[in-house]
Amino acid sequence: MAKSNKDCLSYRDTLDTSVRLRYDNKLKLIDGNDPYELKNWSDNVDILPGITYMDIVNYLLFTPSAYTADDLKSYKGLDAYNQFVCGWVRERTAIGFEEQVLVTAKVLHSQRLREKPLRPWVISHKDGVVKGTHCTCMAGLGEACTHIAALLFSIEATVRIRNSATVTERPAYWMLPAAIKNVPYSQLTDINFTSAKGLKRKLDDNIDQIYDTPQASTSAVCSKLLPPSPHELDTLFKELHSTGTKPVLLATIEPYSNWYIPKPITSSFPQMLTDLKDDSCMNMEYTKLLELCVNIKVQTSPEQAKEVEIATRTQSQSKLVSIQGRKDNGIKCQVGMQHQCFESS
Known part of the structure; x- marks a missing residue:
């Protein structure tokens, strides 16, 4: 044709x-x-x-x-x-x-x-x-x-x-990245979720290492670095702590981890509503559940109420919202609800 x-x-x-x-x-x-x-x-x-x-x-x-x-x-x-x-x-x-x-x-x-x-x-x-x-x-x-x-x-x-x-x-x-003709369907376990920026950074690092590699014997090139000693690690942690910032690395290392405890936990705040959660109540009958709730008393002192009022004056800008928010949808919901209760009482 x-x-x-x-x-x-x-x-x-x-x-x-x-x-x-x-x-x-x-x-x-x-x-x-x-x-x-x-x-x-x-x-x-x-x-x-x-x-x-x-x-x-x-x-x-x-x-x-x-x-x-x-x-x-x-x-x-x-x-x-x-x-x-x-x-x-x-x-x-x-x-x-x-x-x-x-x-x-x-x-x-x-x-x-x-x-x-x-x-x-x-x-x-x-x-x-x-x-x-x-x-x-x-x-x-x-x-x-x-x-x-x-x-x-x-x-x-x-x-x-x-x-x-x-x-x-x-x-x-x-x-160099292996060329592909199409993107086939694959199981999640077979998919590389590394971001494009991460792949580019890894490629650049590998190429840069070629320039930095001395023309020496294979054994010298492949030699492994020794792990840091306890003294070297302790010196590193002290220097990080002395910067006045809060590197996330120190959040899991004592005694520096004490600086990372959220303020709502360390301050004289009232009991958080999420602390009342009891998994044993999930399968409880409705009438018994009501009886249990009636007997729950949340006591709040005037000093605690004042702390909540001060902390929630500017909720939208407060760092306390993002810190405690990881616990249950934010202190904006938990402390704010308690604050309304205090005001109404």
């Missing part, structure tokens, strides 16, 4: 006139070649341009838009590393020209993961300065979509590994 006219059109021919003009201007950087028509792609990482994080920032934020002449200011693009670290960038290839390098890849959609992947491409000078970009998504016409940014982050991480030297003097490309 013969192909329709639409199927015979190239990607460039499907663009609007104004967009096509801008598209052609970018292609002049690579001798007028259309990336979607080229065949001689290579996955050799040595071809990749030396793009750094600052090159990505400069392009996404400060490159003048071809349509408005204003800076792109694509702050959202700086968060596109989450697509890269999650493996949404795959089949990255490149072609080298005289001064420029053309890099392309397949990137999954941001919301529709099972649709055909998008095809962003980047034209960069060999030293890393980004000259032009494009993507087959709608936002790609603006040249600053998250798919383009994800490709840039993929290039940046690969170049860092390429330019580093490991103990074996071989680039550790195994550190």
Whole structure:
């Protein structure tokens, strides 16, 4: 069956006139070649341009838009590393020209993961300065979509590994996120819930360790650090306590944990209503439960009532609300109800 006219059109021919003009201007950087028509792609990482994080920032934020002449200011693009670290960038290839390098890849959609992947491409000078970009998504016409940014982050991480030297003097490309074609359904036990920021931080730390690793024997590199001595730990805890703040670490270490006891517990507050809870009453008959409640007496002295009144004058701003709130929906409910009782009596 013969192909329709639409199927015979190239990607460039499907663009609007104004967009096509801008598209052609970018292609002049690579001798007028259309990336979607080229065949001689290579996955050799040595071809990749030396793009750094600052090159990505400069392009996404400060490159003048071809349509408005204003800076792109694509702050959202700086968060596109989450697509890269999650493996949404795959089949990255490149072609080298005289001064420029053309890099392309397949990137999954941001919301529709099972649709055909998008095809962003980047034209960069060999030293890393980004000259032009494009993507087959709608936002790609603006040249600053998250798919383009994800490709840039993929290039940046690969170049860092390429330019580093490991103990074996071989680039550790195994550190890069494994590419995925789709996101299958999985059991909770098989899902990695680490945030994108955490994955990016771990990747950066692993790559940085390559730079910091001395060219020594394997035994020296793999040596383990000794655990701190009790004296060293005690010195650390004392120095943390002397800062005047409340590091959460000390909340579980005596005697420093005494400083973390919430004020409502240490002050002369009346008995909290939650203290009356008795699990044995869960299956008690209604009449017996009423009899038990009648015999419960909550005694509150004038001094305790005054403490509650002072503590609840500014409930919405009081830190006591958040401190005691962990116990049962907040002191705003517990102490506030008691305060109303005091006022009515």
